[in-house]
Amino acid sequence: MLADTLAALTPADHAAGRRMALHLDNLTKPPGSLGRLETLAVTLAAISGEASPRVSPPGMLVFAADHGVAAEGVSAFPQEVTAQMVANFVSGGAAINVFARQVGARLEVIDVGVAATLPGRGVVDEKVRHGTANMVEGDAMRRDEAVSAIEAGIRAAERAIDAGCRCLIVGEMGIANTTASSALLAALSEAPVAGLIGSGTGLPAERLAHKQAIIERALAARAPDRADPLDVLAKLGGLEIAAMTGAYLGGAARRVPLLVDGFIATVAALVACRLGADTRDYLIFGHRSREPGHAHALAALDAQPLLDLELCLGEGTGAALAYPLLEAACRVPAEMATFDAIGIHVAP
Numbered sequence: 217m218l219a220d221t222l223a224a225l226t227p228a229d230h231a232a233g234r235r236m237a238l239h240l241d242n243l244t245k246p247p248g249s250l251g252r253l254e255t256l257a258v259t260l261a262a263i264s265g266e267a268s269p270r271v272s273p274p275g276m277l278v279f280a281a282d283h284g285v286a287a288e289g290v291s292a293f294p295q296e297v298t299a300q301m302v303a304n305f306v307s308g309g310a311a312i313n314v315f316a317r318q319v320g321a322r323l324e325v326i327d328v329g330v331a332a333t334l335p336g337r338g339v340v341d342e343k344v345r346h347g348t349a350n351m352v353e354g355d356a357m358r359r360d361e362a363v364s365a366i367e368a369g370i371r372a373a374e375r376a377i378d379a380g381c382r383c384l385i386v387g388e389m390g391i392a393n394t395t396a397s398s399a400l401l402a403a404l405s406e407a408p409v410a411g412l413i414g415s416g417t418g419l420p421a422e423r424l425a426h427k428q429a430i431i432e433r434a435l436a437a438r439a440p441d442r443a444d445p446l447d448v449l450a451k452l453g454g455l456e457i458a459a460m461t462g463a464y465l466g467g468a469a470r471r472v473p474l475l476v477d478g479f480i481a482t483v484a485a486l487v488a489c490r491l492g493a494d495t496r497d498y499l500i501f502g503h504r505s506r507e508p509g510h511a512h513a514l515a516a517l518d519a520q521p522l523l524d525l526e527l528c529l530g531e532g533t534g535a536a537l538a539y540p541l542l543e544a545a546c547r548v549p550a551e552m553a554t555f556d557a558i559g560i561h562v563a564p
């Protein structure tokens with residue numbers, strides 16, 4: 217199934233994007249005056265291949281899983297918070313629930329690897345295993361488990377698209393997943409760990425050197441093959457990160473715009489692009505997270521995010537907040553009058 221999804225990936229329709237650019241120049245405004253909103257309209261036209269792209273309704277996918285490396289004291293919060301937040305997502309009290317309601321999104325919460333056994337209601341059960349192993353002691357997961365988690369993500373993307381969603385907002389919950397993400401980014405980019413770590417949920421500054429040392433030990437012990445993204449993902453990654461990678465691959469294969477959230481989401485998107493380079497054409501970056509490694513992950517994808525609200529949360533919140541800009545970018549070409557229609561003739 218992963219192989220089928222990779223085989224179905226194609227570049228976006230850049231000719232449709234160029235037609236959109238010509239149309240935008242004929243609307244009743246100085247050419248280019250809507251700035252990056254115009255770039256966004258061109259991107260959305262290229263993604264869908266349509267003259268009037270639509271992003272509504274959006275589908276939100278929040279993947280949850282635990283991390284064995286949490287036992288090393290790399291997060292300000294204990295592992296149990298992952299399951300508690302999953303319960304919060306189900307009862308509608310988390311930040312992502314607020315924004316999902318605001319934009320009328322279909323929200324799905326998917327357990328791909330929470331350590332605790334969850335009471336089933338309201339959570340899609342795709343548990344691959346009860347949390348990853350501690351990457352300092354062994355591979356976070358087996359290669360086939362990484363593939364299973366990716367495939368759970370592909371299925372979730374396909375469910376949302378089959379239910380009518382025109383855009384995917386992908387988020388995560390997993391205590392210690394900034395550690396896994398920094399480790400993945402270090403392995404994929406070969407940049408020094410020191411510039412790729414941050415305080416995540418609020419790890420005190422004096423614990424950062426410890427977080428860095430844990431990641432450096434894991435990198436040395438696991439020795440992942442940088443040229444093999446699945447090897448890197450299995451040895452250092454997380455189940456929710458793998459599922460997000462799958463959701464991006466699945467959404468790109470179906471030619472749907474994918475709104476990327478913060479640091480963790482961007483690292484998952486980087487893994488997806490290493491597995492299937494055409495995925496990049498379908499990614500729109502919602503915001504710049506306060507987590508320092510995010511700038512490196514964005515640079516690795518040559519990405520410029522839409523917002524900078526100094527968020528540092530995850531769950532998909534920064535992507536959800538950027539979603540109304542995508543709606544605006546769809547409405548401008550569909551609803552604005554053209555110069556031809558109002559009888560203004562502009563000199564060439």
Ligand SMILES: Cc1cc2ncn([C@H]3O[C@H](COP(=O)(O)O)[C@@H](O)[C@H]3O)c2cc1C
Pocket residue numbers: 290291292293297301388389390391392393394395415416417418419529530531
């Ligand atoms: C109450 C709470 C809600 C959250 N929602 C997202 N995260 C975020 O914080 C975690 C990553 O940070 P670290 O690597 O430092 O553990 C992830 O679960 C992420 O989604 C949360 C964290 C907490 C504590």
Ligand SMILES: O=C(O)c1cccnc1
Pocket residue numbers: 394416417477478479480481505506507510527528529530531
């Ligand atoms: O940017 C993120 O995705 C992020 C940052 C801190 C904690 N959780 C997520």
